[in-house]
Amino acid sequence: KAGVTQTPRYLIKTRGQQVTLSCSPISGHRSVSWYQQTPGQGLQFLFEYFSETQRNKGNFPGRFSGRQFSNSRSEMNVSTLELGDSALYLCASSWIPVRDTDTQYFGPGTRLTVL
């Protein structure tokens, strides 16, 4: 079974621009979560989508947004980029069985550099 895929793998943008990152979950997985990883703050939760609805949101400004499509693929968007947005953006997918939470599997990430 193919793992979580993320595109693009690397991205360079300048301050003020916006960016869209894409995530395709493992086949059959319906939940997609996004995380930001930086050397200073570590891995921080951005948001989670399940059945095209945002189910949970982390403590990030409104410039960070996301959506999920009917095939469970997800995109996240960052508008008005700042230097501090430079990070590895990770997507994780899980199945969501009867329990509310399930093990998550991460993709390789998209490394965003803001100049």
Next chain:
Amino acid sequence: QKEVEQDPGPLSVPEGAIVSLNCTYSNSAFQYFMWYRQYSRKGPELLMYTYSSGNKEDGRFTAQVDKSSKYISLFIRDSQPSDSATYLCAMSARAAGNKLTFGGGTRVLVKP
């Protein structure tokens, strides 16, 4: 203070030694505990998943959870140079859905 604390290391051990990693946490609502391994410039890879207190063993890996002390551990037996990576603990509460709260990660170096 962070919800999940983890010693950043680096932790250097000789090949074949036991690697001992741990995390402490402050949120008593955490019920699900995970350990991930992350190689440089890669995404985290799930190693162990434990629900509530107790021990779990999988091959060379043993995970322990002590909810009364808010303390979790990961032991790696017969360590190999390929185990050199950053190890991240992660936790979630049932009410928080799939939101994981991570420790900062411990960098481990296994020397041949």
